[in-house]
Amino acid sequence: IIFRDYISGFPKESDMKPTIDTIELKVPEGSNSVLLKNLYLSCDPYMRGRMASDSYIPAFTPGKPIFGHAVSEVLDSGNPNFKKGDYVWGLVGWEQYSLIENPHPMALTKIDYTDVPLSYYTGILGMPGLTAYVGFNELASPKKGESVYVSAASGAVGQLVGQFAKLMGCYVVGSAGSKEKVDLLKNKVGYDDAFNYKKEHDLAATLKRYFPKGINIYFENVGGKMLEAVLPNMALHGRIAVCGMISQYNLEQPDGVHNLFLLVAKRVRMEGFLISDHQHLYPKFLEMMKQLFMEGKLVYVEDMVEGLESAPAALVGLFSGRNIGKQKSTTLGA
Numbered sequence: 001i002i003f004r005d006y007i008s009g010f011p012k013e014s015d016m017k018p019t020i021d022t023i024e025l026k027v028p029e030g031s032n033s034v035l036l037k038n039l040y041l042s043c044d045p046y047m048r049g050r051m052a053s054d055s056y057i058p059a060f061t062p063g064k065p066i067f068g069h070a071v072s073e074v075l076d077s078g079n080p081n082f083k084k085g086d087y088v089w090g091l092v093g094w095e096q097y098s099l100i101e102n103p104h105p106m107a108l109t110k111i112d113y114t115d116v117p118l119s120y121y122t123g124i125l126g127m128p129g130l131t132a133y134v135g136f137n138e139l140a141s142p143k144k145g146e147s148v149y150v151s152a153a154s155g156a157v158g159q160l161v162g163q164f165a166k167l168m169g170c171y172v173v174g175s176a177g178s179k180e181k182v183d184l185l186k187n188k189v190g191y192d193d194a195f196n197y198k199k200e201h202d203l204a205a206t207l208k209r210y211f212p213k214g215i216n217i218y219f220e221n222v223g224g225k226m227l228e229a230v231l232p233n234m235a236l237h238g239r240i241a242v243c244g245m246i247s248q249y250n251l252e253q254p255d256g257v258h259n260l261f262l263l264v265a266k267r268v269r270m271e272g273f274l275i276s277d278h279q280h281l282y283p284k285f286l287e288m289m290k291q292l293f294m295e296g297k298l299v300y301v302e303d304m305v306e307g308l309e310s311a312p313a314a315l316v317g318l319f320s321g322r323n324i325g326k327q328k329s330t331t332l333g334a
């Protein structure tokens with residue numbers, strides 16, 4: 001899938017061009033390279049940032065494949081860390097096969113724990129899972145009995161934040177953009193409560209109903225009007241883990257948030273983070289997750305489309321809430 005050119009505004013399927021280009025790929029004699037068959041490609045909101053030339057993150061190159069996180073099988077390897085038949089997760093092109101030359105030690109991770117579906121390494125056991133863990137467990141300083149609010153709660157990151165909050169003994173409410181997602185949060189993911197933010201005309205009043213004593217931790221995925229509604233509802237000394245602001249990514253002119261002084265008045269700590277700064281926590285995270293899986297304490301909802309040609313629409317769909325759970329694509333058709 002070739003990236004056409006830098007964009008502004010909402011991404012469109014036509015910004016990505018399915019292309020059939022048959023080339024011979026092999027591991028050069030004596031090289032450190034790894035030849036991969038890509039199995040599952042991850043569709044993530046941050047990829048929108050890579051479609052702009054002036055972003056916080058390096059851009060895709062026009063005329064070259066889109067790239068992102070994926071789960072792959074090693075077909076051949078000149079690299080001592082990987083052998084034929086291994087499964088790995090890391091960054092690859094949106095293509096059926098990839099030749100990774102001299103992979104950086106952090107770029108590909110060998111998958112040793114296979115008691116769960118392999119696709120989980122694009123979600124709950126991959127980048128979004130680590131994001132939920134770092135943002136909630138490491139940065140938001142949660143304590144038993146606290147009240148937690150999560151926006152975009154049914155997505156790749158949010159559904160896990162809710163589960164971590166419950167495991168910590170917190171009261172947790174999530175918001176999402178449809179009845180189906182709200183039902184999922186309440187009946188499957190284990191949120192104490194949930195609401196459809198699209199049906200609420202006064203979000204601040206809605207939050208007041210769910211959190212009469214205030215929100216101790218807000219896990220921010222959305223930004224804009226949502227953040228503005230949260231601020232008056234924060235409890236004294238609350239924490240806001242700023243994971244993302246998806247409502248802002250496609251706007252030419254970002255929404256102004258007019259009540260930021262409430263951070264001072266309520267002594268709130270608001271902290272943004274990028275998961276790329278916290279990769280060293282992955283082994284600790286994985287150990288914790290293995291234990292939780294063994295105890296049957298985790299659920300995860302995935303939304304899979306079939307075939308590389310379906311991936312662009314799935315990526316674009318993140319910005320209208322088309323996905324239910326973690327969005328990913330296989331590389332081969334059904």
Ligand code: NDP
Pocket residue numbers: 044045046127128131152153154155156157158175176177178181221222242243244245246247248273274275276318319320321322323324325326327
């Ligand atoms: P999701 O799986 O949650 O998919 C995105 C969801 O966002 C959509 O399904 C939709 O759900 C919601 N959404 C889209 N547009 C809007 C809007 N305008 N207003 C409100 N909600 C909207 O994505 P992820 O879980 O992968 O990512 C969640 C957040 O975490 C994003 O902001 C992302 O950028 C961020 N992130 C940050 C990282 C970091 O390092 N800081 C790493 C990974 C993710 P709905 O139907 O509920 O509206």
